[in-house]
Amino acid sequence: MSIFRTAIFKRKKIKSAKNSSNMLILFVQFVFVSSSYAAGLEVENAFARAVAPGAPMGAIYARLNNRGDQALEITRVYSEVAGMSEIHESVEIDGMMRMRQIDPLRIPGSAYIDLLPGGKHIMLMRLQRQLKTGDSFVVVLVDSKGTEYKADVLVGGFGQMTMPTPEK
């Protein structure tokens, strides 16, 4: 019995001594959980092609990387440079290349989808300003739960195929 008591006493003592480090562990866990939640979707290497003055449309390409293990559904896209934005895919219908909207865009857990020239892309419609090489702007993707994922988009050349190298 006395051994048992001692054991309990020791445990209590250890507990109180460890209080501050426990708090630290809790804090670290909280930061980890909240940052992994925020990183549910990473919009990587986002770029747009330059457009001619007065062009009404542009396109954004990127890797949409779902870092979470739950599937995500992107239901809305918006950007400061466009009056309206949609996710599109290019498809060949009767020998003609056409674009159609993907709504929602589903990204499985722990998977990515590449938006690439000739394939899926974010279509910027009613452009508010000309996209010039070297410019950057912000695009926001919204999932079905209302979580917003922001990304900086770098404008490359007119025929840009991959992420341009930022000027320093």
Ligand SMILES: [Cu+2]
């Ligand atoms: Cu399009």
